[in-house]
Amino acid sequence: MAWIGIAQDLVADGLVPTPSDAALGLPTPSVGQPGAANQTSRLAAGSPVGKMPTSAPRGDTDAASSQGLGRRIALALGAGFVVIVAGVLSSGSKPRSSASFPVHEAPLPAVNPTAAPPLASPRPAAPVRDRAVVRHRKASRPSSLGKSAAEADDGAAPTAAGSSAAPVPSEPAPSPTPAPSQPVPVKTLDLQQIRDFERNL
Amino acid sequence: MPRPPFLSSRSNRIGAALIALALTKSTAWAESPGSSDTVLRLFDLEIQKAGRDELRAAIRKAGGTPKPSKNSSIDNFAVDAIGLPTLTALEVVFRGNDFVLAAYHSGGAHASGDERLRKMLVEKYGMPPSAAKNFTDPYGGEGKYTWSFANGMKLVYKKSFFGAVDLTYVDQARFDTVKKEAADTDREDTRKQARAKSNAF
Numbered sequence: 001m002a003w004i005g006i007a008q009d010l011v012a013d014g015l016v017p018t019p020s021d022a023a024l025g026l027p028t029p030s031v032g033q034p035g036a037a038n039q040t041s042r043l044a045a046g047s048p049v050g051k052m053p054t055s056a057p058r059g060d061t062d063a064a065s066s067q068g069l070g071r072r073i074a075l076a077l078g079a080g081f082v083v084i085v086a087g088v089l090s091s092g093s094k095p096r097s098s099a100s101f102p103v104h105e106a107p108l109p110a111v112n113p114t115a116a117p118p119l120a121s122p123r124p125a126a127p128v129r130d131r132a133v134v135r136h137r138k139a140s141r142p143s144s145l146g147k148s149a150a151e152a153d154d155g156a157a158p159t160a161a162g163s164s165a166a167p168v169p170s171e172p173a174p175s176p177t178p179a180p181s182q183p184v185p186v187k188t189l190d191l192q193q194i195r196d197f198e199r200n201l
Numbered sequence: 202m203p204r205p206p207f208l209s210s211r212s213n214r215i216g217a218a219l220i221a222l223a224l225t226k227s228t229a230w231a232e233s234p235g236s237s238d239t240v241l242r243l244f245d246l247e248i249q250k251a252g253r254d255e256l257r258a259a260i261r262k263a264g265g266t267p268k269p270s271k272n273s274s275i276d277n278f279a280v281d282a283i284g285l286p287t288l289t290a291l292e293v294v295f296r297g298n299d300f301v302l303a304a305y306h307s308g309g310a311h312a313s314g315d316e317r318l319r320k321m322l323v324e325k326y327g328m329p330p331s332a333a334k335n336f337t338d339p340y341g342g343e344g345k346y347t348w349s350f351a352n353g354m355k356l357v358y359k360k361s362f363f364g365a366v367d368l369t370y371v372d373q374a375r376f377d378t379v380k381k382e383a384a385d386t387d388r389e390d391t392r393k394q395a396r397a398k399s400n401a402f
Contacts, residue, residue, distance in 0.1 A: 188274045189294065191387040194380045197294065197302060200345075200359045200367040201376070 241350035241370060243303060249354055249372050253298050265291060280305065286314030286321070287366055296379050302371040307364075315342060315366045322358060322368075329358065 240247050244259035251259070257276060261267070264282035268290075278291040288305040295301060307315070319342050322329075328336060329346035336342055348356040353374050359367045 188272055189379055189383050191383045193272065193275075194383045197304060197369070197376070198380070200304060200369045201355070201357050201371055201373075 237348075237350050239350050240352075241354040241356060243370055248300050248303065248370060249352055251300055253295050253300075256293060256300065256303075260291065260293070286317040288318070288368060294379070296375055299375060300372060301375045301379055302369055304370075305368040307366040309365060315360060315364070316340075318366065318368075319358070326356065 240249075242248065244256070244263050246256060246259050248256065253276075257267075260276075260278050260280075263280075264284070265278035265280045266282065268277040268279055270277045274295055276293045276295070278293070279289065280291045281289050285305065287307045289308040290306045291303060292306070293300070293303045316337070316339050320337050323337055326348045328334075329348055332346045336346065342358070342360045343362060345357060345359045347358075350356065353372060355369075355371050355373055357367075357369045357371065359369070
């Protein structure tokens with residue numbers, strides 16, 4: 001094969017490092033570089049393996065140290081890559097436990113059926129609040145007016161001589177049963193109510 | 202008799218004839234049917250002459266439950282227990298002690314059972330004069346249909362586009378009176394409010 005012959009020529013000329021050179025961390029010789037020509041001869045002369053020759057030229061030392069640094073960086077990157085790949089593979093192959101759910105499969109919080117919903121509690125009716133305000137005002141009224149707070153709370157109407165401030169009238173709660181004997185005002189329907197009924201006629 | 206100029210062409214004559222036919226049909230549809238001598242009764246009472254207490258008692262006896270009303274001229278009842286198809290509420294309007302109208306309402310849009318209600322109405326009062334033959338069809342009845350009775354009383358069945366059903370018994374003359382009073386009151390209130398707030402708008 002032609003390319004094998006070319007490669008053997010390059011190795012023979014010292015332009016391509018042999019596997020043993022690469023294992024020793026020796027620099028790749030190039031044309032014009034000091035020491036390129038006697039690379040093979042130095043190895044043949046019995047230089048200790050893994051040890052830089054003491055009489056090596058300065059250019060050889062710098063190249064060797066830079067190549068060692070490159071190897072260490074490459075090894076670190078490779079190790080990191082292996083660690084990452086191992087982590088990915090191990091996490092992908094790990095069976096999903098019943099306790100760990102992805103976010104979109106997280107179980108809903110348990111609902112207590114006996115607990116009342118937060119918005120279900122009715123607001124107190126206005127008339128009740130008004131009555132409470134009236135009761136509070138009556139209770140805080142000074143007793144020098146000639147009437148005790150307990151008497152005022154009995155529902156007796158305050159007399160004009162006994163109280164200077166008129167009580168706040170509270171709206172009566174609508175009676176669920178129409179009282180049969182209550183006086184009926186004649187005109188209480190407003191125009192909008194009339195229109196609502198008229199729409200059905 | 203000379204023919205008007207716009208009727209000179211044949212197409213114009215056909216168009217005019219179609220318009221005249223359409224107007225005749227729509228006028229006949231909108232017109233209330235001829236007065237009947239039948240007295241309109243509700244809960245075994247001649248409602249036009251029934252007093253307020255009398256009508257209240259009759260509604261309660263039939264199964265109506267009084268509900269609170271914000272207007273002293275209107276009595277509200279829940280009538281689910283009466284057992285009419287699709288009708289769940291009844292409003293009765295009085296002017297003083299005089300009956301003005303009673304209006305049944307369905308529970309809401311797409312009320313079920315209105316077909317049975319229409320068939321029951323036809324069974325008792327006959328086909329409404331303004332109705333087509335499909336009044337009792339399963340998905341028919343949309344629109345307004347009127348039966349007329351003695352002394353200006355009317356019964357109106359109305360089904361809205363969305364399926365809500367209203368059934369109204371009305372003394373038309375009293376309703377017109379109440380409407381006029383409400384309009385007068387509204388006009389007076391508007392005048393007073395405009396005078397009181399004239400510097401604010």
